[in-house]
Amino acid sequence: MIVATKKPIEEILVALAPYESVLILGCGTCVTVCNVGGEREVSLLHSALRVAIANSLMQQKRFHEYTVKRQCDREFLEALKGKSEEVDAILSLACGVGVQVLADYFSDIPCIPAVNTVFMGSSSTFGIWDERCAGCGECRLYETAGICPVTRCNKGILNGPCGGAKNGRCEANKEMDCAWLLIYERLLKLDQLDRMRKYSPPRNYGNLKRPKRVIIT
Amino acid sequence: MAVSLFEEKLNSDKFVVTAEIGPPKGTDLSEMKKNIELLKDRVDALNVTDHQSSVMRYPSLGGCLLIKELGGEPILQMTTRDRNRIALQADLLFAYSRGIRNVLCLTGDSVDVGDHKDAKPVFDLDSVQLIRMIKTLETGVDMAGNKLSGKVQFFVGASCNPEADHIEPQLIKFEKKVNSGARFFQTQGIYDVTLLRRFMQFARQFGVKIIAGIIVLFSYRMATYMNENVPGVKVPPQILEELKGLDKEAALRKGIDIAARTIRTIKEEKLCHGVHIMAIGREHIIPEVLEASGL
Incomplete structure (x- = not known):
C-alpha cells in the first residue's frame, strides 16, 4: 500500500493563507491504514489548524471535514458534489495520486496536499513502515x-x-x-x-x- | 600481452606496491602534484580515488592525467555512484584516449556518508556490471550494441573485503567479479592477517592478482572514527589498544609500525601479490611506511 507522512503544520498554513473556506478531505484507504490521512486524522488536523491560527495573526478560516473511500477513484468523488461549491480550496490528506485526481475532477478549485507521499510499503511492527516496492x-x-x-x-x-x-x-x-x-x-x-x-x-x-x-x- | 606497465609488473611475480592519491577539494593541485612526484618512482602504480566517501573532490580522471603527465602509472578508480552508463562509457573512452590503462571498478560508498547527502544516487550499474561493460567496450561495441570507432583495452580490477563480518556473500560476489573479467583486486584495509589468510585460501584458485589494502592509522581517534563512519573498515580492539593514550607523534609512529608489520607478514608468507597503501590525506608518509616494511 501507499505510505505517507504528515506535513508540518507551518507548511500547510502557508499554503492555506489565501483561502477563507477550506474542505479538509481524508482518504479512507492507504493513508487511513498508516494513520496519516483518514477520518480521525482529518479531525485532528482540523483542531490543530484552529489552534495554530488562533495563536497566530492569521484570520480565522471556515473549515469543513469529510472523508471519501478513495480519492484516487473518481466515482468516490461524486459524493463531494454540493460540498465543493462552498469552499475556496481543498486540503487533501490523500497520497499524490489522490490529490491529482481531485485536482483533475475539481478543475476550478485549488487542491493542497497535507501529507508527503513517501513509498509503497508495509508495516511489521506498530507504527513502523518500510518500503517494499x-x-x-x-x-x-x-x-x-x-x-x-x-x-x-x-x-x-x-x-x-x-x-x-x-x-x-x-x-x-x-x-x-x-x-x-x-x-x-x-x-x-x-x-x-x-x-x-x-x-x-x-x-x-x-x-x-x-x-x-x-x-x- | 600485458595491457599496462602495472599488469606487466604483476605478471612478473614481483611483489607490487601501489598507493592511493586523494585529490584535493578545489583546483589547487600543488599538494597532489608533490605527492605524485614523491611516490611515482617508489611504487608500481598510483590509484586516484573517485570522490572517496562520497565527498565531492577533483576527479579521479584529472588526477590520473596528472600522474601520466608526471611520468607515473595511474589506476583510475571508477565508481558507479555518480554517473550513469552513458557518462561512465564516455569517461572510459576519454581515459583510454589519454593513455590510462588500469581501471579499478567500484560501486562506491553511499551518498549518505558523504558531504552532499541530498544528491541523487545514480548506481545505474553496480561494480560487476561495470566490469562487464568494460569487457563489452573492449569488443568494439558499446552497451547499446553500437559499433565504436576505435576500441579500448584496460587492465580491469575490482575490490573485495576479506574482513567483512559475513564473508560468504562477499566471496560469491568476488567470484562474479572474476567471472566478469576482473584480473586484479585491491582489498579493503587489512588489520587481521588471519582473515586475509582465510580469504586467500578461497581466492587463490582463481588465478587473479590480489593486492592487500593497508590503511595507515594516525591516531586512536582516527581508528575509532573509521570504525564508526567508514564503510567496511574495521580496526580490531587489539590495534585500538596499541594506539590508545599515545601522543600525536607516537601514534603516527605506531601507525606506521602496524602497517609495516602487516606488510612484512603478507610479503614473508607470500600471501598476496602486493600491497596497496592508503595513507588518507597524508600521502607524504608513505615512503616511511615503505622503508619500515623493507620495501
Missing part, C-alpha cells in the same frame, strides 16, 4: 528469495552486497539490515544460492521513463 517494472523477486534489493539496498545493486556493511547493518543506515545479507541467508535456507551466483544484468530504466502509462485489457 519501487515499481521498477521488472520484478526479479524470484531471483532474490522474495527480498527486493532495489528498495531494500541503499544502492539498489543487483549482484550481491557492497563491502560496506558492518554487523549485518547497512553502511548508509545502521538501523537497517543489509538487504543482500538477508537475501543470502534466505537463498541458503531455500537451497537456491545458485541464483545469487548468476550474473544479474543492468536494470532497464526504459521501464521508468516518464510519463508512464500502461494499457490493461
